[in-house]
Amino acid sequence: MVTDVSVLVRRIAEVGQAHPSLPNLRAVEPFAHYFGADGYLQRTHLDARDGAGTRREILTRFLLLNAVLDQGPDIIGLRQMLIEVTSHLYRREVRFLHKPVAFFQEIGLSIDHILAAHESVRQVRAEIWARENQSNASRYNLFMDNSRQVLGYAVFRWGVPLALPYLLQKDALKRNPGEEPSPTLLLDYLEDFDSAEQMAVAVKSHERYGLGKAIGNKAAHLFAKWLVSGFALTRRGDTAWGRLSYEVPYDSNAGRVLWRTGYLLHWATEKTYQRKTVLQPGRGKGGTTYLRVTNIRGMGAERPINAHLQAIYREICLEHLKTHRKAPQKVEIQRIQHAYLAESDFSVADFDDGLIYVGTRFCLNHAQPRCEVCPLRNMCAGYNDNTSLITEYRT
């Protein structure tokens, strides 16, 4: 059992603050002039025009695309591929972030550059990825869903997020014919939602503008995290667009760390997780139990929290996430860390970055993670008390 949840949550956030997981925007050629000689994003110039949009808008479009693509198996490789494709297409004057339709008008070039970048990244990353994941380098594939078809990947995963600002532009022109559309079309749409959490949900599910299956729930929240905290591109300064205004984008890396440290078992029993199909016995690699952390969404905690934390939790739901109009009836496991973070200066992004850092570098998805050098080892139940939390479960 984890001894002190509050200490664990803070430690994870502390690790994340020291090791943020952010796309390297500076390496993307069309953004090079957005950065000063000191290497930092020139924040005072974010609202400067860059063609049809402001810098803030163009970066937001890129981050939405990046969040969609980030759902694949090797984040380092995916981000490198996106940097290469974007830089190469802009060199050929295919300015697809400024003019999304250019990606489709030049679909031949777009596909050529995706294929070329995929191959160059594969040559560098396949062996490393295979070693870290105890897999075979020949299985390295960034096209998602394990598909080999570049057309489907390009049109679905690249095309859908690029089509959103294009559709917003078309709708704006229809509403106000002859008027130049706003240079912050996408941001205007996103920031119209009451909270970053509501925006993240709508990015996937809105009837007209939602990306649907092109984006996962985790990726939609990753996008919110970058927009609000990672790059602080949002112009909204209120609580509902602040450091606690969106859910943690739980993914398999996060789930593995939260399971092995004993955090998840603190809130519900193994039996309950099985009933909710978060744990699926026998379905993991080598007959282990498969942990499907995305099934935790909406699941209530069995262990009660004290009145003080309960009050903070209520405020999180009503004022930060804005998911409730009245006090929530249950305390959701996926949101409890918000109450602990509210008592600190850390953000949801820090907590998530800590999970990513530990999950991808130490807490690997096999039976011999790097516990001896893991920054959470002093408080990890799997390492200190119960090694079966490590050996008997896979994500």
Ligand code: SF4
């Ligand atoms: S100590 Fe080991 S099991 Fe625990 S979080 Fe770190 S790597 Fe994972």
